[in-house]
Amino acid sequence: xxxxxxxxxxxxxxxxxxxxxxxxxxxxxxxxxxxxxxxxxxxxxxxxxxxxxxxxxxxxxxxxxxxxxxxxxxxxxxxxxxxxxxxxxxxxxxxxxxxxxxxxxxxxxxxxxxxxxxxxxxxxxxxxxxxxxxxxxxxxxxxxxxxxxxxxxxxxxxxxxxxxxxxxxxxxxxxxxxxxxxxxxxxxxxxxxxxxxxxxxxxxxxxxxxxxxxxxxxxxxxxxxxxxxx
Amino acid sequence: xxxxxxxxxxxxxxxxxxxxxxxxxxxxxxxxxxxxxxxxxxxxxxxxxxxxxxxxxxxxxxxxxxxxxxxxxxxxxxxxxxxxxxxxxxxxxxxxxxxxxxxxxxxxxxxxxxxxxxxxxxxxxxxxxxxxxxxxxxxxxxxxxxxxxxxxxxxxxxxxxxxxxxxxxxxxxxxxxxxxxxxxxxxxxxxxxxxxxxxxxxxxxxxxxxxxxxxxxxxxxxxxxxxxxxxxxxxxxxxxxxxxxxxxxxxxxxxxxxxxxxxxxxxxxxxxxxxxxxxxxxxxxxxxxxxxxxxxxxxxxxxxxxxxxxxxxxxxxxxxxxxxxxxxxxxxxxxxxxxxxxxxxxxxxxxxxxxxxxxxxxxxxxxxxxxxxxxxxxx
Numbered sequence: 001x002x003x004x005x006x007x008x009x010x011x012x013x014x015x016x017x018x019x020x021x022x023x024x025x026x027x028x029x030x031x032x033x034x035x036x037x038x039x040x041x042x043x044x045x046x047x048x049x050x051x052x053x054x055x056x057x058x059x060x061x062x063x064x065x066x067x068x069x070x071x072x073x074x075x076x077x078x079x080x081x082x083x084x085x086x087x088x089x090x091x092x093x094x095x096x097x098x099x100x101x102x103x104x105x106x107x108x109x110x111x112x113x114x115x116x117x118x119x120x121x122x123x124x125x126x127x128x129x130x131x132x133x134x135x136x137x138x139x140x141x142x143x144x145x146x147x148x149x150x151x152x153x154x155x156x157x158x159x160x161x162x163x164x165x166x167x168x169x170x171x172x173x174x175x176x177x178x179x180x181x182x183x184x185x186x187x188x189x190x191x192x193x194x195x196x197x198x199x200x201x202x203x204x205x206x207x208x209x210x211x212x213x214x215x216x217x218x219x220x221x222x223x224x225x226x227x228x229x230x
Numbered sequence: 231x232x233x234x235x236x237x238x239x240x241x242x243x244x245x246x247x248x249x250x251x252x253x254x255x256x257x258x259x260x261x262x263x264x265x266x267x268x269x270x271x272x273x274x275x276x277x278x279x280x281x282x283x284x285x286x287x288x289x290x291x292x293x294x295x296x297x298x299x300x301x302x303x304x305x306x307x308x309x310x311x312x313x314x315x316x317x318x319x320x321x322x323x324x325x326x327x328x329x330x331x332x333x334x335x336x337x338x339x340x341x342x343x344x345x346x347x348x349x350x351x352x353x354x355x356x357x358x359x360x361x362x363x364x365x366x367x368x369x370x371x372x373x374x375x376x377x378x379x380x381x382x383x384x385x386x387x388x389x390x391x392x393x394x395x396x397x398x399x400x401x402x403x404x405x406x407x408x409x410x411x412x413x414x415x416x417x418x419x420x421x422x423x424x425x426x427x428x429x430x431x432x433x434x435x436x437x438x439x440x441x442x443x444x445x446x447x448x449x450x451x452x453x454x455x456x457x458x459x460x461x462x463x464x465x466x467x468x469x470x471x472x473x474x475x476x477x478x479x480x481x482x483x484x485x486x487x488x489x490x491x492x493x494x495x496x497x498x499x500x501x502x503x504x505x506x507x508x509x510x511x512x513x514x515x516x517x518x519x520x521x522x523x524x525x526x527x528x529x530x531x532x533x534x535x536x537x538x539x540x541x542x543x544x545x546x547x548x549x550x551x552x553x554x555x556x557x558x559x560x561x562x563x564x565x566x567x568x569x570x571x572x573x574x575x576x577x578x579x580x581x582x583x584x585x586x587x588x589x590x591x592x593x594x595x596x597x598x599x600x601x602x603x604x605x606x607x608x609x
Contacts, residue, residue: 181514
């Protein structure tokens with residue numbers, strides 16, 4: 001842990017997020033925002049329509065293309081994230097994936113702090129409440145990945161290797177959900193839950209930074225946050 | 231049509247073949263070409279198809295069974311003109327048993343079925359139309375499958391008997407292939423598809439009704455190569471069900487352009503724009519309607535300005551409904567709502583929660599200022 005003293009008695013800067021961490025966060029951020037906007041349009045085309053003859057306007061085709069590129073970025077980012085959860089040299093955060101009773105209890109303690117304004121104890125990477133929210137977001141994104149591939153693969157020729165790979169790895173989700181319409185429905189609902197999740201996540205980070213003045217939200221830019229010295 | 235058919239009435243099979251020689255060669259070759267195109271074969275296959283068909287004319291080959299259905303597939307079948315119905319019945323397929331088309335009735339009909347099965351044991355093609363009811367009717371005398379009895383036998387018994395001795399079983403229409411409308415919730419008769427009822431693997435020419443060109447092409451494929459065409463995992467032949475409606479849709483350009491019919495009868499509808507927003511299920515339906523079309527290439531739903539309802543997909547009445555919405559509704563206890571309404575409520579709740587907490591924090595600002603001071607005081 002790298003520490004820098006900024007003011008002799010009160011606070012130290014702690015290096016909590018390395019470059020890869022931050023890169024993953026912002027790649028996820030930009031791809032998810034793009035996906036939410038383009039995905040909403042693909043499900044329910046509104047506001048923007050092609051004008052003139054269809055041979056020279058490609059509104060839906062372009063938006064779908066952006067959606068697919070953003071989805072590829074998110075999918076690869078998720079896979080890298082999953083790899084680093086176990087293999088990272090900086091912080092192996094795989095415990096995040098397997099929450100225990102203690103995590104839930106810890107999250108409840110943190111949740112109460114938001115109303116009592118008592119400062120919770122210092123967590124270097126993320127507190128249990130954030131951990132639970134990350135887990136939910138990750139699971140939702142993974143669900144979008146699986147259902148999204150199922151919706152994407154129908155447009156590919158069957159003997160194409162990528163189509164075969166998708167069929168092999170994600171066909172089970174279709175049979176689990178019971179048909180293409182349910183896959184679409186889940187893809188749509190999870191989109192909404194993700195929007196709600198993003199609101200909760202962003203708000204909690206802002207609130208935390210404002211209430212406890214620990215520069216929490218800045219760590220995703222610079223990599224440092226404050227720790228009180230007792 | 232009737233005249234042509236009358237020529238054959240009452241003739242022995244061998245004499246029928248002689249009578250066939252009167253049929254126009256030109257029409258016959260046109261038919262062979264249509265079939266070659268549907269199967270995706272090149273022109274050099276046309277003579278081979280002609281040969282296979284001529285050979286087959288000498289073999290009685292098809293037993294057409296009706297189960298729980300509306301005869302819609304037979305209706306579609308008799309509206310075929312390339313090949314024409316009489317060609318189909320007499321020289322191409324030699325349909326030996328077809329409850330609604332044959333002249334015989336009563337015991338004679340049952341005898342015809344028995345004879346047809348014995349003469350061509352293990353060699354005939356069983357064409358099945360309709361689902362099989364498996365449930366037991368309520369009441370003291372109810373037996374499993376009693377909802378359907380033909381000639382004293384239940385649908386299950388008949389299906390097992392006919393399909394079990396066939397060289398190949400072909401299901402026409404959605405009912406035989408996947409259960410159709412009678413197998414939808416709550417399914418009071420316990421209707422299931424032929425393959426589920428009999429355990430015999432079937433080739434499914436799905437659709438409501440089936441497209442006769444696809445059914446005939448499948449049989450020709452069988453005559454030509456001695457095997458059924460390659461099928462997808464739902465048992466539908468790939469030459470007809472390998473692509474989605476959406477992939478070859480004539481309105482696809484408007485989809486990609488972002489030009490959608492908002493409601494039936496608006497300007498977009500007049501300009502034949504994409505029917506995506508009024509519930510077209512083309513993007514998830516595998517069928518070749520857009521290239522073959524129905525009733526001799528006259529039309530098909532999307533050409534007529536109505537979205538696809540996915541009639542070639544399993545359980546489409548349940549799964550694809552509501553037919554005029556893109557997505558199914560979410561059934562919560564007591565409420566049925568669209569996905570977007572549920573989603574908006576969720577997002578609204580999250581935003582309200584955040585706003586409420588922000589207000590709470592601002593109102594209790596003093597308190598947390600003190601907490602911060604306390605922290606400082608401790609040091």
